[in-house]
Amino acid sequence: MRQIKREQMNSTQKRIARRDFLTSIGRAVGSSAMLKTMAAMGIGTSLASCGSSSAAPGMPGSPNPPPAIPSPRPGDWPTNVGVGKSVVILGGGIAGMTTALEMTMLGYNCTILEATPVAGGRNRTIRAGDVINETDSSQTCLFDFDSDLYFNAGPARIAHHHEFLLGYCREFSVPLETFTNYNSGALLHSATSFNGQPQTARQVQADTRGNIARLLALAVNQNALDQELSANDKVNILQMLRSFGDLSGNFDYPGSERAGFPGQQDTGSRQRGEPLTPLQFQEIISETFWQQRQDFPHSLNQQSTMLQPVGGMDQIARAFENRIAADIVYEAVVTEIRKTADGARVIYQDRVGTSMTIDVDYCVCTIPASVLRNIPNDFASAHQSAINNFNYAAAGKIAFQSRRFWEQEHNIYGGISWTTQDITQMWYPNAGFGRANGIVVGAYMFGSNANNFANQTPQQRINSAIAQGRNLHPEYGNEAARGISVSWPKVPFQLGAWGTSDPGILLTADDNIFFAGEHLSILQGWQEGAILSAYHAIDLVVSRDIP
Amino acid sequence: MRQIKREQMNSTQKRIARRDFLTSIGRAVGSSAMLKTMAAMGIGTSLASCGSSSAAPGMPGSPNPPPAIPSPRPGDWPTNVGVGKSVVILGGGIAGMTTALEMTMLGYNCTILEATPVAGGRNRTIRAGDVINETDSSQTCLFDFDSDLYFNAGPARIAHHHEFLLGYCREFSVPLETFTNYNSGALLHSATSFNGQPQTARQVQADTRGNIARLLALAVNQNALDQELSANDKVNILQMLRSFGDLSGNFDYPGSERAGFPGQQDTGSRQRGEPLTPLQFQEIISETFWQQRQDFPHSLNQQSTMLQPVGGMDQIARAFENRIAADIVYEAVVTEIRKTADGARVIYQDRVGTSMTIDVDYCVCTIPASVLRNIPNDFASAHQSAINNFNYAAAGKIAFQSRRFWEQEHNIYGGISWTTQDITQMWYPNAGFGRANGIVVGAYMFGSNANNFANQTPQQRINSAIAQGRNLHPEYGNEAARGISVSWPKVPFQLGAWGTSDPGILLTADDNIFFAGEHLSILQGWQEGAILSAYHAIDLVVSRDIP
Ligand SMILES: Cc1cc2nc3c(=O)[nH]c(=O)nc-3n(C[C@H](O)[C@H](O)[C@H](O)COP(=O)(O)OP(=O)(O)OC[C@H]3O[C@@H](n4cnc5c(N)ncnc54)[C@H](O)[C@@H]3O)c2cc1C
Numbered sequence A, B: 001m002r003q004i005k006r007e008q009m010n011s012t013q014k015r016i017a018r019r020d021f022l023t024s025i026g027r028a029v030g031s032s033a034m035l036k037t038m039a040a041m042g043i044g045t046s047l048a049s050c051g052s053s054s055a056a057p058g059m060p061g062s063p064n065p066p067p068a069i070p071s072p073r074p075g076d077w078p079t080n081v082g083v084g085k086s087v088v089i090l091g092g093g094i095a096g097m098t099t100a101l102e103m104t105m106l107g108y109n110c111t112i113l114e115a116t117p118v119a120g121g122r123n124r125t126i127r128a129g130d131v132i133n134e135t136d137s138s139q140t141c142l143f144d145f146d147s148d149l150y151f152n153a154g155p156a157r158i159a160h161h162h163e164f165l166l167g168y169c170r171e172f173s174v175p176l177e178t179f180t181n182y183n184s185g186a187l188l189h190s191a192t193s194f195n196g197q198p199q200t201a202r203q204v205q206a207d208t209r210g211n212i213a214r215l216l217a218l219a220v221n222q223n224a225l226d227q228e229l230s231a232n233d234k235v236n237i238l239q240m241l242r243s244f245g246d247l248s249g250n251f252d253y254p255g256s257e258r259a260g261f262p263g264q265q266d267t268g269s270r271q272r273g274e275p276l277t278p279l280q281f282q283e284i285i286s287e288t289f290w291q292q293r294q295d296f297p298h299s300l301n302q303q304s305t306m307l308q309p310v311g312g313m314d315q316i317a318r319a320f321e322n323r324i325a326a327d328i329v330y331e332a333v334v335t336e337i338r339k340t341a342d343g344a345r346v347i348y349q350d351r352v353g354t355s356m357t358i359d360v361d362y363c364v365c366t367i368p369a370s371v372l373r374n375i376p377n378d379f380a381s382a383h384q385s386a387i388n389n390f391n392y393a394a395a396g397k398i399a400f401q402s403r404r405f406w407e408q409e410h411n412i413y414g415g416i417s418w419t420t421q422d423i424t425q426m427w428y429p430n431a432g433f434g435r436a437n438g439i440v441v442g443a444y445m446f447g448s449n450a451n452n453f454a455n456q457t458p459q460q461r462i463n464s465a466i467a468q469g470r471n472l473h474p475e476y477g478n479e480a481a482r483g484i485s486v487s488w489p490k491v492p493f494q495l496g497a498w499g500t501s502d503p504g505i506l507l508t509a510d511d512n513i514f515f516a517g518e519h520l521s522i523l524q525g526w527q528e529g530a531i532l533s534a535y536h537a538i539d540l541v542v543s544r545d546i547p
């Protein structure tokens, strides 16, 4: 079960290229060992407060551990370095499966202990008949059976520069398609602006740019920026602003065709007439919602193009699983993690409730800190306290099956509408365009909204998501049905959405125990982060075995 | 052959809804007959110079006829109004096939005369073995056989508000997927800026927004705009600008993570470090290219989301053809268009060169004006001179088969890179992500570039597209192969890309002859325009037959 063969020859070529690249990085910025020591000591974490909005999907400004070090990656490690050594990997999510896949390739004898009957962890897609268990409720998915009718309860989009995750998709032949964050035909809705009427993204965008350009052109033309701009700069910037804002000849903003025509979201292109009157700029800038909501798709990890696996995010988990299934022990709930003289011992309950013991040379633990803190262990006290204090974001989603009224009647094909209401977002399906029915994500919420959601019953969640959704789409109440929700803080073996603390000491080994998982990466809340964390842990293990 | 059945019941419901809508429009803005008369007289065309960039794909600022009238559409016409009447439709493009489809449903006996062996006209997708004939050359497509390896030589994207075209796709079950215009990982390249080094779209975008926000914040903070902004507005706009530009606490722009990290286009997210140094703002505003190029995806018809049929644009033409094939006479080259006492007579050459005559009650002519002007006819002199003087844009494209190095090595998934060189654009495939090979569109050019292209041999076009493409991607020379090109001004029965003149008199009947085609619509250069033009012509015919 150790003979995993890479399927595409050019992955070998790529590894060589990567090794060359790394060498040159090493030369340029100092020895990798030194950099790792720095990271372990928390040096270089000072950028954590640089305002990154990239860590948490959809959560601008959530704290993000720093750009730390050039990550190690496959190709850095000597072949066969692990022959004769055994590893137990705790947790079969993306981090655990990556660890098993890559360490097996290096010759290690790997075993994954996974608490649930399926690998993938947070990478989870819900379809007809699936059951969602939370700590105090259970729901069965009532969607129709159809490859198109699925709900990505956890991860749903992949940034185009998440190259390791995308590399695995390529290697495993997981088909991908485009995921849309920004759709100019989707809606922005504030309960307290524009009389609570939703506005099309295209109009808010056009009018915002128009007004910014108009005001800056005015300042330039009034010579207010002459200390900053030469005469030539002024000519150039004015030309640019005219195009940027679609300004008139005299640098006014009378409105723009970019905003669409009246009723265009309902009638398409046939019905034109006079362009729309611009929205009151005072009102566009009046609330944080309008000030910031449009900038979401500009953050590094949310920029176009985004991708999604055809048929559901779990296609990725299934592809990993196909390659390492023989190494996974399912329904194996880890109950104790111990140190031995020269290795580690893990106790787990198997599927019939028997307590089992596994002794190994190394343990790589990818169990979320939110869960791990309750598992008896021999960790050093610094590691224990880091785990105990690790913060987790809350997040929740709800999905409905519905006639695709958003396509048929409002020309909305994929993308996201935003609202100030608790539901925060509404996601239209990015595939299956033109079909009769689709799955709409009727809420994707964080923070206090997500905590309220956690405390509601599944039926209460449905009721309030429908009530709020109607303020974006009046037809929602008649069309959206079969609601099913997930609140990540209440999912057993997860107890949170993603980590938000500084990884700190957990990036270092605790004797023969090593830690991984998305929370220990520079990309918290992303699958790519889970992979990067796995590479980091593998690197620590391998460095023990290099003679 | 007249019994075409709509496949989806709810199209009927939709027609009823449309009729209601139209009625209310009619009430609001005056009688539809009056509006049509206005359009026919050219009244309302004064908006043509309003700076629309929507008409021609990729050609900002091309003239666009005005928002004219609430377009007529299926559902406006009485059932069976055409029973017993015959119509000959000249040209089997989207306009001709729409006319046949809808008029057949109204009871008319329709015949399409199409010069070539396949319907679709400009809607044309090139695959392995296909032949592209121009007036002075012939090329055979050497791509590998693969559903994924196709080249949309004409139309390639559909705006989400082109609801009639999308409605037919829904009705005909043509699968659609997302088409990307803006990819932050794609490149912008000016031969005369930044030492000719291509820049990632994300960096140009982030630095442009950063600098605009910084300068406007400066003006606001210097009280330069106090006549425009209240104290409260100032607080709000500053908050918005901080987010808009990703400014620092003191409204400076030191660079932004939105621009990516050094080398990110090649190394993904693993290799971070200090954020990129911002591009010199002087240089970003120095040329029209930089001033305007980023604004392309903001124009109404180019806004996200855009769509494409899975497997090639001609899936739409095939779907139309499936429904009306029995009414199409292929390889029927119209050679004369005559009036008769109570109808029209069309002479054509059939596939063996025999001259044939067809006498009908009505003729709907969708032949492009560029071709039509050379066909002997009995048109009124005003119509003749409008046809003779109708301007057409030139456009050309070239495509190559290549290893997907842009995905594998540069994290580019779909979208467009832009350059100041003649090739103007490079389009990466928006589907088949992760596969070994793909079709890259290595040039899509207009105006004088397209005219130069027209005068080159196919081999010259390949050579220069490769040479220029290498300035965006050095590996292009080794990877891009099997080039095949199309220059629309040289394609027989087309002789141009799309019309750019005011339709004027051609929107009115010439006795029993009626005109249609994209050039006679408010959406010139779009398939939706071809459909709207067909509805307009049908409306004129039907109004003759309403008792
Ligand atoms: C709502 C939401 C949205 C997200 N959106 C995106 C997105 O759009 N794109 C993206 O890339 N990422 C997204 N993420 C993040 C992504 O899901 C995670 O980063 C990634 O899946 C984490 O992988 P992991 O292996 O580190 O952890 P997990 O997937 O949590 O794996 C840990 C595993 O440990 C197992 N386990 C726990 N306790 C025990 C025990 N006692 N014994 C044995 N096994 C145990 C669990 O069952 C689980 O399988 C999202 C996450 C959430 C919650």
Ligand SMILES: Cc1cc2nc3c(=O)[nH]c(=O)nc-3n(C[C@H](O)[C@H](O)[C@H](O)COP(=O)(O)OP(=O)(O)OC[C@H]3O[C@@H](n4cnc5c(N)ncnc54)[C@H](O)[C@@H]3O)c2cc1C
Binding pocket: B057, B090, B091, B092, B093, B094, B095, B096, B113, B114, B115, B116, B119, B120, B121, B122, B123, B153, B154, B155, B156, B157, B158, B332, B333, B334, B335, B366, B367, B368, B371, B375, B395, B396, B397, B488, B493, B494, B496, B497, B498, B516, B517, B518, B519, B524, B525, B526, B527, B528, B529, B530
């Ligand atoms: C390069 C390019 C890019 C484009 N991009 C897009 C895009 O992205 N999206 C989009 O929606 N649209 C796009 N368009 C526009 C779109 O292709 C047209 O608007 C539409 O296809 C025109 O349809 P039509 O029926 O009016 O004309 P045509 O398709 O030209 O149909 C006219 C028909 O008449 C036939 N004919 C000509 N002469 C004779 C004769 N003597 N006898 C008999 N038959 C004759 C021709 O063979 C042809 O089949 C693009 C066009 C081009 C050229």
